[in-house]
Amino acid sequence: MIYKIGERLVPIENETWEKERPAAVFLTDSAHAEETLKKAGIVYDNEIKLAKIGFCKVENQHECMVGTLCIPKLLDVLGNKYRMYFFVNQLNVVIVDDDAFAYKLIQRIQKKKARQADTKERFIYNFFAEFMSRDLEILIAYERRLLQMEEEVTRDEVESFENEMMPIRRELLNLRSYYDEIMDLGKELEENENGIFLERHLKYFGTLTDRADRLMSKTQHLLEYAQQVKEAYQSQIAARQNNNMQFLTVISTIFFPLTLITGWFGMNFYDMPGLKSGYYSVCVLSVVVVVVSLHFFKKKKII
Structure with a gap:
């Protein structure tokens, strides 16, 4: 050659x-x-x-x-x-x-x-196979990154999750489209519409199509795995937000009756009963409300 x-x-x-x-x-x-x-x-x-x-x-x-x-x-x-x-x-x-x-x-x-x-079919096969030779290694690297991100989500280390996940998904989508194009290209070569290639050498193009198909399947699997990791992250965020809302609900439930009590005794009407000597009674009542509320939430396993 x-x-x-x-x-x-x-x-x-x-x-x-x-x-x-x-x-x-x-x-x-x-x-x-x-x-x-x-x-x-x-x-x-x-x-x-x-x-x-x-x-x-x-x-x-x-x-x-x-x-x-x-x-x-x-x-x-x-x-x-x-x-x-x-x-x-x-x-x-x-x-x-x-x-x-x-x-x-x-x-x-x-x-x-x-x-x-040995033939032009063999050259084209070698040429395509060479620029696809490292693709599986790169896809395995993506898989390891996703595994690491899943472990971080499990440990509740999600501060930079979105910044890491977004480019990974975009890259995998790009690669999936690329392998799909290579599959179609390999099938077109294998069809040999113009009779440019020798029939006995068309097997090379079938091998290229199969390789591109396996790479695309691997990429699709990684996209699905990335979606699962993202859902785990969203579940973790939802659980964190739920805990925050639960804490705020407890605080609101405790302080609502206290606000009512202080509002009632803060009206300062001239003939209001307990206005002159009710300070200690209000304090005791407030403590009782807090203790009863905490006991209720603990019994319900909210806190």
Whole structure:
């Protein structure tokens, strides 16, 4: 296989896809995409603008297949994404990437894979599998964070819960949409509408679809788990508020009769009985009210 980088057309390995179908992979940037496509024998009439890519998808044209990739950065899922085009015809694969992310992926494939690209189907499989290789590890990291947050809720340490949970849910929702797009893309490749791929190699794309399906299922499980943790947090907050309301109810119940007593004897009418010598009686009455109220609440197990 020959990796051709931009204008340099640098051969990295001299192999062929198959004896009857020699092919090459071209890596280029958007500035040189048009002429690189011509060299690869691919006709694409639309404008190539990486910044406008927002989804992972693939579409079949007359003599080629055109796809876009919008890959989230795993350490900053909500931030900028890796965006690239890929074009496939009977002989060649062209990848358009301005971030050199595709080139790094191919370098990693060369170091790790003994069979890097026996066929273009195998190359596409290796390429997709490589940028999905760490996803399960990242999802497990999310699971550990949620476990830790659940333990904090159990210990009633919920001060920063909302600030931690909100970005996690948004990131997981973003990843779920991404894996759903990869699943659809893999199914489209497997359908092989234009007959670009050899039938016996379509199993690679089925494997990619299955991997994306497992990752999406894991992400969905984490979203459901995050919802359970959030409900536990809300229950903890509700219990705390209920305790506060219960305390206020006890205080109000105790002081309401005391307020009535002090209001009654505070009217200071001239001929009011007990006005001149009722101070101690009011004090005793108030103490009796407090003791009786506390005894009642204790009996009802409110305090």
